[in-house]
Amino acid sequence: MAILRTDPGAGARERLLVVGNGMASLRFLERLTERAPGRYDVTVVGAEPVAAYNRVLLSSLLGGEVDEAACAFRGLDWYEDHGIRLLTGAPVTGIDRASGLAIVGETHVLPFDKLVLAVGSTPIRLPKPGMDLPGVITFRDLADVAAIRKAAVEHARAVVIGGGLLGLEAAVGLARRGIDTTLLHVMDRLMERQLDHAAAGLVKRALEARGVGVMLKADTAAVEGGTRVERLRLADGTVLPADLVVVSVGVRPSVALAKAAGLATSRGIVVDDRMTTSDPRIFALGECAEHRGQIYGLVEPAYEQAETLSRHLSGEAASYQGTALATSLKVSGLPVFSAGVVDTPESAEAILLSDPGAGLYRKLLVEEGRLIGAVFVGDVAEQGWCKDLIRSGEPVAGHLDDLMFGRRAPRTLAA
Numbered sequence: 036m037a038i039l040r041t042d043p044g045a046g047a048r049e050r051l052l053v054v055g056n057g058m059a060s061l062r063f064l065e066r067l068t069e070r071a072p073g074r075y076d077v078t079v080v081g082a083e084p085v086a087a088y089n090r091v092l093l094s095s096l097l098g099g100e101v102d103e104a105a106c107a108f109r110g111l112d113w114y115e116d117h118g119i120r121l122l123t124g125a126p127v128t129g130i131d132r133a134s135g136l137a138i139v140g141e142t143h144v145l146p147f148d149k150l151v152l153a154v155g156s157t158p159i160r161l162p163k164p165g166m167d168l169p170g171v172i173t174f175r176d177l178a179d180v181a182a183i184r185k186a187a188v189e190h191a192r193a194v195v196i197g198g199g200l201l202g203l204e205a206a207v208g209l210a211r212r213g214i215d216t217t218l219l220h221v222m223d224r225l226m227e228r229q230l231d232h233a234a235a236g237l238v239k240r241a242l243e244a245r246g247v248g249v250m251l252k253a254d255t256a257a258v259e260g261g262t263r264v265e266r267l268r269l270a271d272g273t274v275l276p277a278d279l280v281v282v283s284v285g286v287r288p289s290v291a292l293a294k295a296a297g298l299a300t301s302r303g304i305v306v307d308d309r310m311t312t313s314d315p316r317i318f319a320l321g322e323c324a325e326h327r328g329q330i331y332g333l334v335e336p337a338y339e340q341a342e343t344l345s346r347h348l349s350g351e352a353a354s355y356q357g358t359a360l361a362t363s364l365k366v367s368g369l370p371v372f373s374a375g376v377v378d379t380p381e382s383a384e385a386i387l388l389s390d391p392g393a394g395l396y397r398k399l400l401v402e403e404g405r406l407i408g409a410v411f412v413g414d415v416a417e418q419g420w421c422k423d424l425i426r427s428g429e430p431v432a433g434h435l436d437d438l439m440f441g442r443r444a445p446r447t448l449a450a
Contacts, residue, residue: 048076051348052137052145054127054292055153056081058090059321059337061108063151066345068117074349077119078145080137082126083176086111090176091334094204097180098211106177127154130296132314149316151344152293152304156286156322156332161196165258171280174205186279187214194218194267194275196255197283198225203238203366205281206247217275218242219253219267229362229373230410233389234396237412241369241394288323288330303330308354310344320344327357335361359426363418369394372415375425376400376408383407388439397439399431406431406438416441 053060056079064079081087088106095101114121122139129138136144158173160166172182174195183205187193191214195206198220206218224235225242239249254270258280267275288303299305299313303325310318310326320340322332331337336358346353361374379385383402388395393413399421400408405428409421417438424431424438431438 048074049148050146051075051077051149051151052147053077053079053151053153054137055079055151055155055321055323056083056087056121056123057153057155057321058087058108058334059155059341060151060153061087062338063153063320063341063345064117064119066342067348068119070345070349070351073118075149077117078122078147079114079119080122080125080127080139080145082124083178084124085177086114086121086123088177093174093177093180094208096177097174097183097205097208100211103177127292130292130317132296132317135316147316149348150318152312152317152319152323153321154289154292154323156288158282159285159287160282161255161284163255163257165260165264166282168258168260168264169262170260170264170278171258171282174201174281174283175286183209183279183281184212187212188278189213191215191278192217192276193279193281194277195281195283196267197285198222198249198251199228199283199285200226200362200364202281202283203242205283206242207245207367209281210246214279216246217248217250219250219255219269221252221254223251225249225251226362229377230371230412231377231379231398234371234373234398234410234412237391237394237396238366238369238371241367245367247367286322286332288325290323293319293323301325301328308343308356309347310340310355311347318344318348326355329357331358331360333358333360333362359422361418361422363415370411370413370415372409372411372418372421374409374418374422375406377410386435386439399435399438401431401435404430404432409438414441 087108092106125139127137135147138144158175193209193214193216195202195218206216209216224232225238256268256270259266264280267277290300293304294300304319304323306319306324306326310320321337343353343355363372383400386399388397395413398410406424
């Protein structure tokens, strides 16, 4: 095998290899080069053919609201200016921990002194008949967007499986392209992990107003067709014509590389509070990492982990304590926010404000005088404050009116 030299004339600098060039990886590199410029000889390897981009904008890209350039974060000149060697379209296929080598493809290796795994996750394909037919596509990266666009020709009929965040985004993106789109979800409400029934009902109405058909309690039995997908059959016998099926039913952390290298894995790559794996030279962050039994599939936790690891590798004291999950998004232009507990436990009080006609809903969950959860639809102005209160555990008795109706400007006495 050929060794790709990564430290030509760089003296005694440690060789830091980052595997994966997604959003978590780039945030880590940005923070590390701010805190410790020139400390490491850095190489980053990405399996995708392009540098890190904004996955949050994929549905807007699919719907034609933005172009691919708008999804880009940093140009190649940024990596060069910061002394970072970037290799794209280069999957790492193995790690030799004893020799400190990462195998790239089949014939090359990269030496490392420290290694960061930011390899993300892989989309789940339902174990149902027909999932391997042409025209069945996941929705996860730029290549998926290109494949969906190619399949979504004029008068095409699309079915999206999955009522989570990515499924909703895929359905909205397709509808914006004028495609006849139906969204299927096996549960009794959309985004059941983030929204209660009332909020999910408003989101469903917003989707339908944009032309997306929504079917709940819809269990896919099989995708059928000859040389490509032609229809989708549900468990109750309903048959939906389909030229395109987009599967968005969740992801699994990419652990194969770490597991083959003998690192501790469970559902994800197991890390401690400094994002260190079972090998003290190897770290993991983002969707592939499992911290205190928790795996996060959102951007905010990945960025917090990147912050922690950059501080640790800069020689600072750093400890990741986990992230209080929150969701903030727009569904067909309708702002949606949730944090903490969603469904009301018996021990909590629910404070509600609801105006379905205006598409407005607010719920605060209070337990023992502290905010434990919030769900807002239509007006999310106090979302940051809610997140802070849930995380801090500060008593909220004096804040409830402002949280529910918005903070009012302080009154002044007339002269």
